Amino acid sequence: MKAYRSMVLVSSDAKSMQSGAQEVYQRLQEEIRAFKLEDEISLSMVGDIGRHDAVPLVIVYPEAVIYGPVKPEDVHYLVEEHLYKGRIATCFQAPVKELSGRIAWLSARKDTLPAEQKIVTGRAGIVDPTSIEDYIVHDGYQALGKALSSMTPAEVIEEIEKSGLRGRGGAGFPTGTKWRFVAKASGKKKYVVCNADESEPGTFKDRLILEGDPFNILEAMTIAAYAIGASEGYIYVRGEYGLAQERLLNAIHEAERMGMLGKNIFGSDFSFHLHVHSGAGAYICGEETALLESIEGKRGEPRARPPYPTTNGLWNQPTLVNNVETLANVPAILRNGAGWFSKFGTKSSPGTKVFTILGNVNVTGLIEVPMGITLREIIAIYGKGMKNGASFKLAQTGGSSGSIIPASLQDTPMDFDSYRNAGVSLGSGALLICDEDTCVVDLARVLVNFFRFESCGKCSPCRIGTQRAYDILTNISEGTALMRDIDDLKMLSENLTELSNCGLGQTAGTPVRDILNHFRAEVETHIRLKVCPTGVCPMSGRKV
Amino acid sequence: MAEDHKKNGKVIVQAVHEAVKRYGTSKDELIPILNEVNRKVGYLPGEALEEISRQMKVPKSQLFSVATFYHMLSTKPRGRHVIQFCESAPCHVAGGREVWNALREELNIQNGETTPDGKWTLITTSCLGVCGVGPVIVIDNDVFGNVTPDQLREILARYK
Numbered sequence: 160m161k162a163y164r165s166m167v168l169v170s171s172d173a174k175s176m177q178s179g180a181q182e183v184y185q186r187l188q189e190e191i192r193a194f195k196l197e198d199e200i201s202l203s204m205v206g207d208i209g210r211h212d213a214v215p216l217v218i219v220y221p222e223a224v225i226y227g228p229v230k231p232e233d234v235h236y237l238v239e240e241h242l243y244k245g246r247i248a249t250c251f252q253a254p255v256k257e258l259s260g261r262i263a264w265l266s267a268r269k270d271t272l273p274a275e276q277k278i279v280t281g282r283a284g285i286v287d288p289t290s291i292e293d294y295i296v297h298d299g300y301q302a303l304g305k306a307l308s309s310m311t312p313a314e315v316i317e318e319i320e321k322s323g324l325r326g327r328g329g330a331g332f333p334t335g336t337k338w339r340f341v342a343k344a345s346g347k348k349k350y351v352v353c354n355a356d357e358s359e360p361g362t363f364k365d366r367l368i369l370e371g372d373p374f375n376i377l378e379a380m381t382i383a384a385y386a387i388g389a390s391e392g393y394i395y396v397r398g399e400y401g402l403a404q405e406r407l408l409n410a411i412h413e414a415e416r417m418g419m420l421g422k423n424i425f426g427s428d429f430s431f432h433l434h435v436h437s438g439a440g441a442y443i444c445g446e447e448t449a450l451l452e453s454i455e456g457k458r459g460e461p462r463a464r465p466p467y468p469t470t471n472g473l474w475n476q477p478t479l480v481n482n483v484e485t486l487a488n489v490p491a492i493l494r495n496g497a498g499w500f501s502k503f504g505t506k507s508s509p510g511t512k513v514f515t516i517l518g519n520v521n522v523t524g525l526i527e528v529p530m531g532i533t534l535r536e537i538i539a540i541y542g543k544g545m546k547n548g549a550s551f552k553l554a555q556t557g558g559s560s561g562s563i564i565p566a567s568l569q570d571t572p573m574d575f576d577s578y579r580n581a582g583v584s585l586g587s588g589a590l591l592i593c594d595e596d597t598c599v600v601d602l603a604r605v606l607v608n609f610f611r612f613e614s615c616g617k618c619s620p621c622r623i624g625t626q627r628a629y630d631i632l633t634n635i636s637e638g639t640a641l642m643r644d645i646d647d648l649k650m651l652s653e654n655l656t657e658l659s660n661c662g663l664g665q666t667a668g669t670p671v672r673d674i675l676n677h678f679r680a681e682v683e684t685h686i687r688l689k690v691c692p693t694g695v696c697p698m699s700g701r702k703v
Numbered sequence: 704m705a706e707d708h709k710k711n712g713k714v715i716v717q718a719v720h721e722a723v724k725r726y727g728t729s730k731d732e733l734i735p736i737l738n739e740v741n742r743k744v745g746y747l748p749g750e751a752l753e754e755i756s757r758q759m760k761v762p763k764s765q766l767f768s769v770a771t772f773y774h775m776l777s778t779k780p781r782g783r784h785v786i787q788f789c790e791s792a793p794c795h796v797a798g799g800r801e802v803w804n805a806l807r808e809e810l811n812i813q814n815g816e817t818t819p820d821g822k823w824t825l826i827t828t829s830c831l832g833v834c835g836v837g838p839v840i841v842i843d844n845d846v847f848g849n850v851t852p853d854q855l856r857e858i859l860a861r862y863k
Binding site for chain 2: 172173174176177357358359360361362363366393397398399400401434436437438439440441442453454455456457458459515517518519523524525555589591593597602605606608609612613615
């Protein structure tokens, strides 16, 4: 491990890349070489830094000064001033809202956003995601070392159970219990599968974790494999995430080189092999049994359950399927202990949750906060209020399978149980915040269209139900629907929930149910008066 | 014409061979192989599926059912450039519908169609995971975010 005087990081999320991050990176390389500083300064591209208003960002540590937006032609001056002469080039610093002058953004964030707590995304944007050495310096592989050297598999499972960690994919199933099921199941061979088929609209937390901190997932999967007795694992990454796949393949290669993956890990008897499997564009493959079908080279159609994957999973063997965010918590729990972890969040849902904030707020982006925060807090603190001073009408959680949360529920603590009691769902962590100009019929139509498009077609309630619901919503938006269509919609949504085979169909009726529960008057206005109160819907049928 | 077709067939078989060599013939590599051939040839012609079926010892019917299931695989020829338009809620709320209308008008084709000159294919897609910068369109592998209707002409002009 080489010691460097300074560390320079360039953001490389989609927006940065589009704004010329690659060119800035190349210019930095050239300039650092030109000043003969290459032995003193490390330069790397990191993923999403979580701030989108001034990309591409260049961060210089240890001072933690943030520059942005940086143009290629600024690079020469920046390198000369900051890296060569050691003065902060204030003219290129990213604007820090409410704080003036040369205050480092990260520390500034700590002061202004006291509630944010980074367990899962803590390393993203700070480490070089392509370097295993860098990961090790930042506490990497401590947890695996601890597990392999001083804990039995049963003790690892017990620690995870004690921590109270629950699956972050949306269902909130206790992770430790799942691990125990697989550990107990009998089979010739067991598998660990990481579900990285993140396709919930509005959710990109897993991409950030995979791109920014891939070794963390490798370590977590290796720990899981040790705990349940698996010898092989798959990371199922959606086909659209090219960069994440590249980083994972590199990470696997590096970990194998260092003896932290593959045969006889850390010189122990334990061996674990890991593959990256690319999806090919199907939302349904995020459902765990569909995902397993897809790995086996078949159509991604969900299996009938039970039997569950914990006993009959991949190639009919016991299989542990965990979401990226769930796994990302595991090394930190083993490192710091279950007691440490359960201090965060609420009693029934300990730990943190990563949310992506989108829609009509002033600041969109990604945050990691303790469970139990409220929507009002998120909008006010992290979203910096509604855009243009508009008022908050509703939020849509967890991508398309989440709920529509009306403003009246904005003070409900966001944890699995409180939301369930309020009749809504936390979903996968996307928060689409909508103001009063959003039409609920139009929104529901877009959401249902998504399910119509993505339904695998295996079972009829989902295949036909989503199409019918879409047709009715289209009629409502065009002013050609009748009042009895509302009853049909209600019935369709109930049928979807009760009769569908898998999670996709079961949640496909949620948007319809929610708008009828919370915004029925607005829907009825469309039908009775043939008027869209927000003026969004075309209402083209009115002229006929 | 016949010669052309033969040559094309060779290219296809070659692409299949390379993909199989790279990934092996284990069943769990089927989708990666289909993905790779689709990327190289542009779509999955009948010859490709036949060759894959021979090499992997998988029935053609199963290959066809898999190839038609996933959005990223296509059994029909596509245009030189494929435009994917994200139609999920976050992009929709951010002004996606105006972009979608402008896009269809500009290219004069509907969803799933290819322009007569074989240059563009327009498809809608579900969330691409870049919701922070919606509305989003993806042309081949390039992501364009915060797209407005009046930028479209300039973006499309970048492609030959």
